[in-house]
Amino acid sequence: MKRISSVTQKGQVTIPQVVREKLGIKYGDKVAFSFNEEGQVIIDRVSTDLDELYGILSDKKSSTPLEEERKLSREWIGEQKGRE
Template sequence: MPTTITIKGQVTIPKHIRDSLGLSPGSSVDFAVNDEGDVVIRKVAAGSPRASDRFDRARGRADIKWRTDELMALLRGED
């Protein structure tokens, strides 16, 4: 089933494929290219580690619990 890529690089996954993989809005998927050059899409199992980006690696690293007003005062140089 041919489809068109949007200007943002998005495509619609056909319903029969979504149904066969059990995909619903918010599902995570993984794309790969096999040795024959075919694109393979896999459903990422719930709880599976996903590829992290630099923001995922930094998330949760701060060990100081700032209150918003305290942080804003610090950033603004207020005493």
Template sequence: MPSATITSKGQVTIPVDVRNQLGLVTGDRIEFSFNEETGRYEVYPATRSLAALKGIVSKPAKPVSVEDMNRAIAEQGASAR
């Protein structure tokens, strides 16, 4: 099982095998999530490519024109005042 040591600044070097398995490269961010069922923290890559985001937002049922969007923005702005 891979392991690492925490430095005096609280930093950890993630072992290369773990980085490879998670698909992490220099500059990527990671997130820590506490799993209440196991009582352990889990590490997740927080950096995603633009291609990975494809399909997250579905197409609207009815197409919306730019004019409709501008009108909705103006109405929201007016009601916020």
């Protein structure tokens, strides 16, 4: 069954819910548009490296005091600038 959406003045189209669910598209996701040999439009969800990293960090706070972390960050930035 075909799903129909209208194009806004800005060229935006709402992807129907059934299509979003089928492709696993959620709010904030990126989509890619391409064409197959017959000229039909192909829509794919674009996964980013961040998608694979989501949730791997623990909720534990660092044991390093904030001022020490800031000092280490400034030192690291200074080292990176020295490599330029």
